[in-house]
Amino acid sequence: MNRVKHIIKKMFYGITILIAFTYISIFIFSIPTGYKWEIKNGRIVYNYPVSMILKRSNSIFVSLLEFNIGENIKGKSLVELLYRASGKTALLLSASITIALIFGILKGIIDSNKGKKTNSSLKILTSILPISLPDVLIAAIMQGFAIWLNQKGIHIFKVAGSKTISHSFLPIIVLSILPAFYIARITALAVEDCFKKHYILAARGKGCSSHRILWNHVMRNAIRTIVEGLPNISSFIISNTLIVEYVFSYPGLTTALMNHITMRDARSSAIIIILIGFIYFALNGLFGLINMIIKRSYREEAV
């Protein structure tokens, strides 16, 4: 019962924040271009009354609550536009998270000292350095690399666009780099922490091989720490999607958002923001669900 109350409370806070953020976004996008204010005779004077902006924001907000999606400012069907864009972004996010998890966990195991006293600083540096680089730089480097490969006659990667599935390869790789090395770092720390435990010493005393110790004992315990760290990647992977889609001209949700903000289409922008918000909550919810399943399988208290 307490667990259900906790989940309902979390959902309520989440929805409240989403609604508040959506309204603020609608208000900001409803401010017309050319809006300005000045001080005349000791009073602030606006060229557009705030009440007008509020009225416009309210009408957009009400239409959203009525699920009136309709068309954008240029008369194109928003449903069709968003359906295509969501599909592209979902492909990008799901593929990059999958690659990040596989590569990150394996790299983390390689980076960890596995119970030995010393560790190579170079290995740790190879994980920390990519985390510290800005995503724009990584995207630019990868584009340069793809151009160089194309010049050499190797056409694996397409530099920009979205016509074929191979156009997605480079954006997926770039988007997966930061979360992969973040997961590698938390995996390495979790593995090193597990190796210090007494039950690992006991396993060695029993005659377990290093392979058995790593996969049967260490990873079984480390996976919990790794899964608990996953919700942290939701926020930066979604923010990095904006950069990646823009740099590679990838027609996903964030590209659509940028286009509609440029067009000052407040209603469409608000709808896309809500959609991105749902993706963020869905990702967080998925990681939370995995965490809960793992806790339940070990009969621990799932909070």
Place this chain on the structure above:
Amino acid sequence: MQEIVRVVDLKKYYEIYDAKAQQSKFVKAVDGISFSIRQGETLGLVGESGSGKTTTGKLILNLIKPTSGEIFLEGKSLSSLNHKEMRELRKSIQVVFQNPYAALDPKMTIRDILTEPLSIHKIVSKYDYNNEVKRLLNMVGLSESDMDKFPHEFSGGQRQRIGIAKAIAVKPKFIICDEPVSALDVSVQSQILNLLCELQREIKVSYLFIAHGLNVIRHVSDKVAVMYLGNIVEYGDVKTLFDECKHPYTKALISSAPIPDPNRRNNTIALKDEIPSPVNVPDGCPFHPRCYEAADICKNKKPFLMNVSSSHAVACHLTYS
């Protein structure tokens, strides 16, 4: 009786770098100890914290490599064994750790924990795993219904029983009990000690029983070795050692054990100062700075373990004189 374990002049030094003095120093965790354990026998290893008891246990288990000295298990020198032979030998030697909360993998069920050594060493066929796990649980006084529970669902005493079941699963000849009852309540301690004694009678296993509680050692041991700063200072049968101890440190240890009788005065021998750092072991006898009977010779010359009778040896100049 056959000799199961023999330790000859075992040393373990850890190198540390002293940044202030800008030189390397050595922590002498174990500084030249020798003893042997026969089949069905229990050797109690007693001493203060930092005397090298647990390090001795880890050296015998081959979890750490000795700096010098030899360890013989069933007549085979550990240093001459390759990886495969060592793995085979691990069937004969097992360990029960001090902390029952940390010694069991929290993400494995009891079934998995007890099945693992059976599958590694192929003790029984895989179709008999369940039956063997049930048998082990019954031997240590736990129920078969506990098989699918996780360690966090048990009390400390129950976890220690599981640790003991895990150790006897491979039918070892020798078990190192590293302070197996220190982390438990007094009422539970006696149950675990009695269980260990019962198992010894049943399966004829030898123990190296490491503890710092003399009462516990007296209850379970056939022989006792008293350690101080990595050295054995006194060694002998439990009766001889407790009734006729010769070394001042042993006398001080025995006198410090509380007597549950308000009418009996306990003449506790209070040792001065703290135990020295194992990095700066005093010259001569390592105990002389704290010894109430120290003579000049003790400051210059290190005493070695000498027999005072067939079942008793002491490392003390005053005993020789």
